[in-house]
Amino acid sequence: MSAPVAASASPFLATIPSPDQGVWYLGPVPIRAYALCIIAGIVVAVWLGGRRWVNRGGREGTVVDVAVFAVPFGLVGGRLYHVATDWQKYFGPDRNPLDIFKVWEGGLGIWGAVALGAVGAWIGCRRRGIPLAAFADAVAPGIVLAQAIGRLGNYFNQELYGGPTNLPWGLEIYRRIDPATGLSDPIAGVAVDHTPVAVVHPTFLYELIWNVLVALVVLWADRRFRMGRGRVFALYVAGYTLGRLFVELLRADEATHIFGVRINVFTSIVVFLLAVLYLFVVRGGREDPQSLRGKPLPGDDDAEPVPASVTGDAAEGSEEATEESAEAETRTTSSGKDDSSGD
Incomplete structure (x- = not known):
């Protein structure tokens, strides 16, 4: 949970209200908004990734098969990164190390989720005999959309916000308590009333909007430049x-600092530079659609064909290559004739 933030002098005339609660009970079973947002994000990522994979020439159902490995690995990796970088929340005086397992209270680091999720995806891709880079290209827009949806979970948890602000889109923070005990419970409690204890930057919303824009740009660039090979x-x-770099500079929640700067600021810079370097170093268009089919499966004789849009592009590329080859052969033949006539 975020550190307390001083109340703003804003008159609260045009601000964003927080939810009264983020947990509801179906009998004794808690229904947590954070968990629902994470699940919804995974569903969207798998659905969009599956469509893009088939459109690129892969088999239907492959993304689901790989997700069986990638998703659990990603969740574990995200939690491990969060615990490693915010260890002071779980170890030390008045801290309970068992809180590490309370994932429903928030705390999934995207860097660890992507890193360990990639390991799971690699295992899944190896089993299916498909290239990891091509798979990553297919699921990339879905991943960033899943991140956007996941940020809604932080909204319901009233966490990961920024410092005080008087801007019209400031986020109202309410005091929440456990109705049964009357004790403060910022995550699972219910708002006492709608009087804000603070009005802060909704950094979760900033990142949500940015992620949606990134997804749109990635979809456009992929369609426009026919990118492949992990680009x-x-x-x-x-x-x-x-x-994320700029969002981190606005956040006011507890975090590990290095030289007075949040650790995720350094992580953002390093990962950004590595990604840009990859874009400049790696060249080449999309992989051959047939290479995305993977290992032979039972019933391949009756398997669905490569989508027409993909085969059409492949055929177009084949025709261009054939035309270039024919032109080269013509030039060679012409050159040979000139030489013979000169003799």
Whole structure:
């Protein structure tokens, strides 16, 4: 949960209200908005990634198969990164190390989620016999959209906000308590009333909007330049980290600092530079659609064909290559005739 923020002098005339609560109960079962947002993001990422994979020439269902490995690895990696960089929340005086397992209270670092999720994706891709770089390109826009949806979970948890502001889109923060005990409970509690204790920068909203814009840019660039070989994923990483850098500078929640600067600021800069370097170093268009089919599966004789849009592009490229070859052969033949006539 974020550190207390001093109340703003804003008259609260045009601000964004926070939800009264982020947890509802179905009998004894808690329904947590944060968890629902994470699940919704995963569903969107898998759905969009699956459509893009098929459109590029891959088999239907491949993204789901790989997600079986990538998603659990990503969740574990995200939690490990959060615990490693915000260890003071779980260790030390008055801290409970068992809180590490309370994922529903928030705390998933995207850097760890992507890193360890990539390991899971690599395992899944190896099993299916498909190139990891091509798979990453297909799922990149869906991942950043999932991140946008996940930020709504921070909204319901009243966490990850910035410092006080008088801007019209300031976020109202309410005092929440546990109705059963009357004790303060910022995550699972219910708002006492709608009198804000602070009005702050809604950094979750800034990042949400930025992520949607990154997804649109990545989709446009991929369609316009027919990118491949991991370059779509690199573009997503570069775009996301650029926005995350500025969001981190606005956040006021607890975080580990290095030289007085939040650790995620340094992480954003380093990852951004690596992604840009990859974009400049790696060249080449999309992979051959047939290479995305993977290992033979039972019933391949009756399997669905490569989508027409993909085969059409491949055929067009084949025709261009054939025309170039024919032109080269003609030039060679003409040159040979000239030489013979000169003799």
